[in-house]
Every structure is written in structure tokens, then in C-alpha cells.
Amino acid sequence: MDKIREYLIQNRDLFxxxxxxxxxxxxxxYDNYPVLNLNEFKESICGCKECPLGQSRTxxxxxxxxxNANLLLVGEAPGEQEDLKGEPFIGRAGKxxxxxxxxxxxxxxxxxxxxxxxxxxxxxxRDPLPSEVEKCEPYLNKQISLINPILIVALGRVxxxxxxxxxxxxxxxxxxIHDYSGIPLRVTYHPAxxxxxxxxxKAAWEDFQWIQKYINNKS
Ligand code: URA
Numbered sequence: 048m049d050k051i052r053e054y055l056i057q058n059r060d061l062f063x064x065x066x067x068x069x070x071x072x073x074x075x076x077y078d079n080y081p082v083l084n085l086n087e088f089k090e091s092i093c094g095c096k097e098c099p100l101g102q103s104r105t106x107x108x109x110x111x112x113x114x115n116a117n118l119l120l121v122g123e124a125p126g127e128q129e130d131l132k133g134e135p136f137i138g139r140a141g142k143x144x145x146x147x148x149x150x151x152x153x154x155x156x157x158x159x160x161x162x163x164x165x166x167x168x169x170x171x172x173r174d175p176l177p178s179e180v181e182k183c184e185p186y187l188n189k190q191i192s193l194i195n196p197i198l199i200v201a202l203g204r205v206x207x208x209x210x211x212x213x214x215x216x217x218x219x220x221x222x223x224i225h226d227y228s229g230i231p232l233r234v235t236y237h238p239a240x241x242x243x244x245x246x247x248x249k250a251a252w253e254d255f256q257w258i259q260k261y262i263n264n265k266s
Pocket of ligand 1: 138
């Protein structure tokens with residue numbers, strides 16, 4: 048308490064009465080959480096009520112797949128089907144994602160783990176609010192450190208923005224290998240965007256071919 052008081056007094060003397068808390072990228076209260084494996088972590092957070100989505104959800108959607116995956120796919124938030132079953136990407140967009148994975152010789156249970164930025168369904172599939180992302184992000188960070196994939200793929204704008212802290216159009220984020228705490232990260236279109244706009248499929252296919260080569264070369 049003394050240290051906190053001292054910090055606050057120093058802060059007030061330097062900056063006035065408004066407290067500015069600098070959010071630190073990629074760190075979270077779960078980074079030092081004594082959890083040994085992904086299953087234990089899931090058990091410890093699946094009753095989460097940290098934000099209002101915890102009240103409205105049917106199921107908490109932790110994510111699923113291979114806990115030792117080389118490839119981690121990160122979507123936005125569960126939709127209706129996912130909320131009912133507690134599994135990620137099992138609706139129309141998920142079926143398309145399964146087809147894409149199959150086309151590059153992968154499947155969701157082998158060497159791939161799929162999760163979302165937000166673990167509970169936002170009402171009417173609206174975008175998650177910044178406050179909801181903020182509450183859920185530590186869970187994603189902890190998942191990444193437990194899985195330790197060789198490549199992270201952000202599916203769509205919300206995942207890209209959350210992981211990279213960059214406010215840029217998705218097309219400008221695509222053609223680059225980014226870095227997430229030392230893990231290479233690529234951004235591609237969300238499968239739901241491909242369903243809405245099939246013109247994007249060619250670019251997404253190029254991204255996944257690159258992903259296939261990268262995973263094959265590194266593993
Ligand atoms: N869209 C997502 O971003 N995630 C899901 O799990 C389903 C649809």
C-alpha cells in the first residue's frame with residue numbers, strides 16, 4: 048500500500064490529478080498465473096463473468112484443437128452456433144475455414160489450434176466492445192504463451208488490431224510478417240468476409256498457401 052500511495056503522489060505531482068495508466072502490450076495478469084497446461088487454464092477461466100458477455104452467453108468458447116499446435120488461428124468472437132456448442136468456428140464461416148485448412152493439408156485437430164479474441168458471444172454478433180476485448184485479452188495472451196505456436200494467423204480486423212495494436216486497413220496488414228512477442232504473425236481475411244465478398248478469396252488463398260509453406264519449412 049505504501050508503494051502504491053507513493054506512486055500515486057508522485058504521479059499527481061508530475062502530471063496532475065488525472066491518472067494515466069499506460070496499457071502494456073502483450074502482458075497480462077495471466078502471464079504469471081501458475082497454470083501448467085491449456086486444460087487447466089480452460090477450467091480456471093470458463094466461468095468468467097468479468098464483462099457483461101459472461102451473463103448473456105450460453106457457453107464459454109475457450110477454443111479448440113491441438114494444444115501443441117504449430118499454427119494458431121485467432122478469430123473475433125463466437126457466433127450463434129459457437130455459443131450454443133462451446134466450440135469455435137463451427138458455423139458457416141467455420142465450415143469454410145475447415146475447407147481452407149484441408150486444402151493446405153491441415154485440420155483443426157492436428158497441429159492447429161483455433162480460438163477467438165473474445166470468448167463469449169456478443170449479442171446479435173456485433174463487434175466486441177473495446178472494454179470486452181480488454182477483459183478477454185489476457186486469456187488470449189496466456190493461451191499463446193501456453194501453446195507457443197510457430198505461427199499466429201489473425202483472421203480479420205478485430206484479431207489483427209487486438210494482437211498488433213495497429214489501426215490500419217486489413218489489406219495493408221496482409222503482406223507482411225508481423226511479430227507478436229517473438230512469434231511471427233500474419234494477417235488474413237476473416238472467413239466470414241470471404242463469404243460476404245468472394246472476390247477476396249484469391250488473396251486469402253495466397254495467404255494460406257504462404258502459411259502452408261511456412262509451417263512445412265519450419266516444422
Ligand atoms: N467468427 C469468429 O470470429 N469466431 C468464431 O468462432 C465463429 C465465427
